[in-house]
Structures are given as C-alpha cells and as structure tokens.
Amino acid sequence: MNTALRVLPPVLRDALRGRWLVGLLATLLLIGELLLRFSGGGATTRVSLLDVVLILTPLIGLVVGTMQVHHAREMTELLLAQPIARRTLFVALYLGTALPLAAVVVVGLLAPFLWHGMLLGDALVPMLALAGAAAGLAMLSTALAFVIALGADDKVRALGIALGVWLVTAVLWDGVLLLLALLFGDRPIELPMLVMLALNPFDLARVLLLLGSDAAALLGYTGAVVQRSLGSSGGRVMLVSLLALWLVVPCVIAARSFARKDF
Numbered sequence: 034m035n036t037a038l039r040v041l042p043p044v045l046r047d048a049l050r051g052r053w054l055v056g057l058l059a060t061l062l063l064i065g066e067l068l069l070r071f072s073g074g075g076a077t078t079r080v081s082l083l084d085v086v087l088i089l090t091p092l093i094g095l096v097v098g099t100m101q102v103h104h105a106r107e108m109t110e111l112l113l114a115q116p117i118a119r120r121t122l123f124v125a126l127y128l129g130t131a132l133p134l135a136a137v138v139v140v141g142l143l144a145p146f147l148w149h150g151m152l153l154g155d156a157l158v159p160m161l162a163l164a165g166a167a168a169g170l171a172m173l174s175t176a177l178a179f180v181i182a183l184g185a186d187d188k189v190r191a192l193g194i195a196l197g198v199w200l201v202t203a204v205l206w207d208g209v210l211l212l213l214a215l216l217f218g219d220r221p222i223e224l225p226m227l228v229m230l231a232l233n234p235f236d237l238a239r240v241l242l243l244l245g246s247d248a249a250a251l252l253g254y255t256g257a258v259v260q261r262s263l264g265s266s267g268g269r270v271m272l273v274s275l276l277a278l279w280l281v282v283p284c285v286i287a288a289r290s291f292a293r294k295d296f
Contacts, residue, residue, distance in 0.1 A: 043108075044125050044128075045129045045132070045133065047105065047129070058140065058141050061089075061138065062144060062145060065082065065145030065146070068082065068145075069146070069151070079160065079163060080243075082142060082163060086138070086166070086167045087170070087235050087238065088203050090167055090171055091203050092199050092203065093174075094170070094173070095177060096178070096192065098176075098178025098179055098195075099181055099182045099188075099192055099195040101130045101182075102179060102182035102183060103182060109126070120291075126291075127175065127179060134175060138164070138168060139167065142164045162242060166241065172280060173234055173280045173283070176280060176284045179291075180286050180287045181195050183294055202233050203235050206235075206236055234279040240268075241273065244272070
C-alpha cells in the first residue's frame with residue numbers, strides 16, 4: 034500500500050493535466066446553474082441532473098479510462114522495470130484515473146446548489162445521494178474501461194468497444210426493455226426484467242435513486258417491477274448489493290488482466 038501511495042501522485046498529476054477534467058467540471062457547473070435558474074430547484078432539477086449524470090459520467094469514465102490505459106503505456110513499462118508489484122501499480126493507475134473523475138463529478142453537482150444556498154434542508158440528503166451515486170458510477174465506468182483497454186491492444190478498437198458499451202447501456206437499454214415489455218406483456222416477465230436490470234449498472238443506479246422518491250413515477254418498467262416485487266427497502270438492498278458487485282468484479286478482472294499482460 035505504501036508503494037501504491039508513492040506511485041499515485043505522478044499518476045494523479047498526469048490525469049489532472051488532462052483538459053477533460055476542466056471540460057467536465059465546466060459542463061456540470063453550467064448545467065446545474067441553468068437548471069437552478071430556470072426550474073427553481075426541487076425534485077425536477079434533481080431528476081434532470083440524474084439524467085445528465087447517467088449519460089455523461091459513464092461516457093467520460095469509459096472513454097477517459099480507456100485512453101488513459103493506452104496513454105500511460107510507456108510510463109507503465111518504465112514503472113514495471115522497477116521493483117514494484119503489478120497489482121500495486123494497477124491500484125495506483127486505477128485510482129489515479131477514477132478519483133479525479135469522481136471528485137470532479139461531485140464538485141460539479143454540489144457547487145451550484147451550495148452557491149445558491151439550496152444544499153440545506155430537504156435537498157441535502159437527495160443531493161448527497163446523487164453525488165455519491167455519481168462518484169460510484171465514475172469509479173465503476175473507469176473499472177469497465179480498464180477491462181476493455183487491457184483486453185484490446187489497439188487503441189481505436191478499445192475506444193470503439195467502450196463507446197459501444199456506453200451506447201447500449203446508457204442510451205438503448207430502456208428502449209430494448211420497453212420493446213420486450215410490449216412484445217411479452219401478456220406473460221409473467223418480472224423475473225426476466227429483474228435479470229435485465231441487474232445486467233446494466235447505470236440502470237441500477239437510476240432505479241436506486243428514484244426508488245421511493247417524489248419522482249418515483251419516472252422509475253420506468255424495471256423500477257416498477259422492483260418496487261412491486263421487493264418494496265422500497267428490499268429493492269434498495271438488492272440494488273446496492275448489485276452495484277457493489279458491478280464495482281468489485283470489473284476491478285478484479287482488470288487487476289488479473291494487468292497482472293498477466295505482456296507490456
């Protein structure tokens with residue numbers, strides 16, 4: 034762990050030099066400011082921010098994480114020539130990429146509310162939950178990006194796979210679920226829908242944040258199935274457990290791929 038902490042600062046400096054962090058922060062601040070000015074805050078603003086987070090955070094995490102693995106290849110080869118364990122180096126590279134993204138997302142979401150004095154009272158817990166979920170999605174999407182990048186040596190191919198994963202999970206998934214519900218609506222499809230929900234971490238985060246909230250009407254078909262089958266409390270336990278698995282499993286797979294990879 035001490036070795037990882039020594040390797041982490043240069044990786045963080047390399048990530049912080051990237052313009053993508055500044056661009057993402059500016060985008061989130063601008064969106065938050067516009068939503069607060071024109072919608073006046075409240076549940077509507079939080080739901081709009083949730084949509085932005087579910088689309089933008091996975092996209093940035095997948096793209097930047099994939100590019101970072103290939104961009105840091107020379108530095109990785111240099112560090113591997115030193116007496117540093119591969120698993121230790123992987124931890125430093127992963128945290129050096131994921132932590133700045135998570136921090137920027139949290140600051141970009143909370144800063145406009147704090148500036149307008151709306152981060153107190155009833156809005157505090159929902160906004161902290163949204164920021165926490167956004168940070169978790171940043172860590173999760175970066176882990177998925179590392180799995181993709183370590184499995185595809187060609188940078189363009191890896192980037193194409195990452196964009197394909199984002200397109201399917203963040204954009205097309207709900208449409209596929211709706212189509213299945215329309216085609217097989219006369220049959221008991223609750224279990225297949227729960228399985229489909231478990232296969233998409235970004236949809237899991239959406240349902241978790243909306244479950245039992247004032248915006249529960251926006252849960253969608255899968256969210257309604259969760260609420261009807263497990264209730265709000267049981268549904269939250271299941272969703273949190275599945276999201277934890279989605280974070281741990283890609284990290285383990287990426288760490289093993291990194292340990293076996295011939296750089």
